[in-house]
Amino acid sequence: MATTAHGPVSPATLRKVIAASAIGNFVEWFDFAVYGFLATIIANQFFTSSAPSVALLKTFAVFAVAFALRPLGGVFFGALGDRLGRKRILSLTILLMASATTVIGLLPTYASIGLLAPVLLTLTRCVQGFSAGGEYAGACAYLMEHAPRHKRAWYGSFVPVSTFSAFACAAVLAYVLDASLSPEAMSSWGWRVPFLVAAPLGIVGLYLRWRMEETPAFQAALAEDNVHAHSPLKETLNNHGGAICCLGAFISLTALSFYMFTTYFATYLQVVGHLSRAQSLLVSTVALLFAAAACPVAGAFSDRVGRRKTVGFTCLWLIFTVFPAYWLASSGSVGAAIFGVILLAIGALLCGVVTAALLSETFPTRTRYTAGAITYNMAYTIFGGTAPLVATWLIDLTGSNLAPAFYLVLIAVLAMAGGLALPETYRISLHGEADDGATAAAQVA
Numbered sequence: 001m002a003t004t005a006h007g008p009v010s011p012a013t014l015r016k017v018i019a020a021s022a023i024g025n026f027v028e029w030f031d032f033a034v035y036g037f038l039a040t041i042i043a044n045q046f047f048t049s050s051a052p053s054v055a056l057l058k059t060f061a062v063f064a065v066a067f068a069l070r071p072l073g074g075v076f077f078g079a080l081g082d083r084l085g086r087k088r089i090l091s092l093t094i095l096l097m098a099s100a101t102t103v104i105g106l107l108p109t110y111a112s113i114g115l116l117a118p119v120l121l122t123l124t125r126c127v128q129g130f131s132a133g134g135e136y137a138g139a140c141a142y143l144m145e146h147a148p149r150h151k152r153a154w155y156g157s158f159v160p161v162s163t164f165s166a167f168a169c170a171a172v173l174a175y176v177l178d179a180s181l182s183p184e185a186m187s188s189w190g191w192r193v194p195f196l197v198a199a200p201l202g203i204v205g206l207y208l209r210w211r212m213e214e215t216p217a218f219q220a221a222l223a224e225d226n227v228h229a230h231s232p233l234k235e236t237l238n239n240h241g242g243a244i245c246c247l248g249a250f251i252s253l254t255a256l257s258f259y260m261f262t263t264y265f266a267t268y269l270q271v272v273g274h275l276s277r278a279q280s281l282l283v284s285t286v287a288l289l290f291a292a293a294a295c296p297v298a299g300a301f302s303d304r305v306g307r308r309k310t311v312g313f314t315c316l317w318l319i320f321t322v323f324p325a326y327w328l329a330s331s332g333s334v335g336a337a338i339f340g341v342i343l344l345a346i347g348a349l350l351c352g353v354v355t356a357a358l359l360s361e362t363f364p365t366r367t368r369y370t371a372g373a374i375t376y377n378m379a380y381t382i383f384g385g386t387a388p389l390v391a392t393w394l395i396d397l398t399g400s401n402l403a404p405a406f407y408l409v410l411i412a413v414l415a416m417a418g419g420l421a422l423p424e425t426y427r428i429s430l431h432g433e434a435d436d437g438a439t440a441a442a443q444v445a
Contacts, residue, residue, distance in 0.1 A: 014146060014155065020212045021143040022162035023205035024094035027198055028132045029163045031101040033170035034194040035125075036263030036388065037281060040270070041191045045109040046118045062122050066129035067377075067385025073133020074373030079233060081134065081369035085218055086142040089134055089369075091209045096131035098202020100124050105195030137359050137372035144360035145215035145368075145430055150303060153357040153426070157299030160352035161292050167262050168288035170194060175281040217430050221365045236367045236374075243362050244371060248379045249418020250311060250358070254351035255384030256411050257318055260404060261344040262288070264388040265329065269337055272330045272401045279334055287341040291349045298353040306426045307361070310354045311419035315412045318347035322405045322412075330401050361425035368430075383411060 035042065043059040081089040103124050110117040139159055147155035173194050181190045237244070262284070269280035302310040321343040328340025359372040394403035 016208070016212060017143055017146045018155065018158045020090075020205075020208045021139040022158055023201070023208055024090060024097070024135055025139050025159055026162040026166045026169075027094060027101070027201050027205055028097050028128075028135050029166035030170050030201070031097070031104070031128060031195065031198060033167040033262065034174065036259075037171055037174045037266050037284070038191050038194070039263075039267055039388075040277070041187060042121075044187065045111075045191065046107075046121050048110055058118070061389060062118070062125055065122055065385075066125035067381040069126045069129035070133040070377040070381050070385075071374065073130035074137065074377035075133075075233065075370070076130075077134020078137065078370035078373035081138050081141075081373075082367060085214045086138055086145070086369065087209060087212055087214050090138050090142060091206055093131045093134045093138065094202055094205040094209060097128055097135065098198045098205070100127040100131065101195055101198035102202075105192040105198075133377045134373060137376045138369055140356045140359045141368050141372060142215055144357070145217035145365075149427060149429065151299075152361070152430075153302040153307075153353060154296055154299035156356040156360070157295040157353045159356050160349060161295045163258075163352065164288050164292035164295065164349065168285055168292060171266075171281045171285040171288060173197070175278060175285065178278050178281065217365045217368075233370065236371050240363055240367065240371050243422065244375045246418040246421045247358055247362050248375045250351075250415045250422075251355055251376055251379035252383040252418075253315065253318065253408075253411050253415030254348075254355045255380040255382075256387050256408060257344065257348040257351050259384050259387035260391065260408060261291075261341065261348045264391050264404070265341060265344070267388065268326075268391070268404075269329055272395075273337055274332050275334065275337065280337075283334060283337045283341055286338050287345045290342055291345040294346070295349050295353055298350050299357075302354050302357060303426060306424050307354055307358055308420060308422070308424050310350065311422075312416065314347055314350040314354065315416035315419065317350065318344075318412045319409050321347065322408045323402065326402050326405045358422070358425065360430060361428055362422065365430065 039059050046062075047058045077089050077093060104121065107120050107124065108117055136159070140156060143159060144152055144156055177190045177193060178186060266280045266284050269275045269283060270277060273280075275283070298310075325340040325343040328336040328343075331337065331340075355376075359376060360368055362375075363371040390407065391404035394407060395401055397403070
């Protein structure tokens with residue numbers, strides 16, 4: 001039986017907490033994955049252009065625009081989560097995300113309503129981005145505040161597991177549809193199916209979250225101060241601005257490596273590696289299943305060696321493997337492509353696992369949701385949402401298929417500087433305003 005600072009947490013409770021935390025994250029990333037895997041079809045359905053590359057750039061631009069709403073959603077839902085509790089807000093975010101994703105599956109195309117089609121697509125993606133802004137940091141906080149101190153990264157790794165599993169399921173579904181339907185049927189209605197799957201998933205997630213109890217750490221914060229259990233936004237930025245900047249620098253690599261490995265690479269394999277859509281989805285699926293399975297191993301590794309060593313190792317791994325990964329992916333061989341994508345997957349999953357832990361360990365209870373959401377979403381907006389767009393633009397600008405790899409190396413250097421400026425936090429307490437998290441954040445404020 002796991003134990004927190006406020007008593008034992010049964011294995012059954014921890015399993016329910018993992019499920020409730022992971023399912024909303026699954027719904028969020030399932031949609032983003034589907035959008036990326038079907039980018040070429042969505043470009044044809046919602047945009048018109050004489051040049052396919054221009055339509056694809058517009059599709060990725062909509063992908064990036066949705067991320068612009070994430071920081072606002074993070075501030076809004078983060079403040080509510082620190083004031084009202086993690087459970088209520090996480091129930092609201094999954095409801096909004098699932099509803100918006102379902103709407104995309106029902107939208108009319110450019111051929112039906114003209115320019116209104118991309119406008120509606122953009123607005124719906126903005127709703128998704130706004131609600132997603134309150135999801136990841138809240139799910140991590142909810143899970144970490146239940147987990148035992150010595151195994152936080154291991155338990156927290158199941159949030160990234162749900163992320164990679166969502167991408168894998170989206171890739172499998174897209175692969176099955178692509179393999180079983182004619183190109184005409186896929187363009188007509190097949191692309192809608194993955195988006196409509198979000199409806200039942202959202203209902204299940206809402207049910208699981210609504211039945212859960214509030215976290216021990218939040219209950220303790222309320223007991224200490226019933227009126228001001230959360231920290232105002234201005235106070236959060238003033239007291240923890242340094243920690244937000246340092247952690248944000250590292251999460252920039254988490255965001256970029258994740259989207260390079262998942263959303264963009266499926267397109268890269270087709271455009272540069274000349275693989276078919278089915279082959280590229282197969283490569284992505286194998287790598288995503290590997291990443292999902294390896295996340296708990298990465299969590300156990302981080303719990304053993306600490307967060308700072310994990311940060312340093314992860315940055316160096318990506319710096320030294322990104323060029324071989326891109327070279328293998330452009331070879332035109334499915335086997336070589338799988339090996340290349342797995343090289344990137346290892347770096348991306350290590351980033352994701354240590355980020356899940358640091359989001360909660362860096363900040364104290366009364367501002368954990370708000371500060372974590374701001375940090376995570378700003379980094380993902382700047383470096384994650386723009387990753388496919390920037391990668392496509394860099395290749396167009398330079399004429400080099402390796403241009404995105406140079407970009408990743410640059411960000412990895414920045415991430416190492418920011419991540420190593422953070423104090424070691426893998427043994428601190430997460431409970432109470434006087435917890436070690438406040439001290440940890442103050443050291444880099």
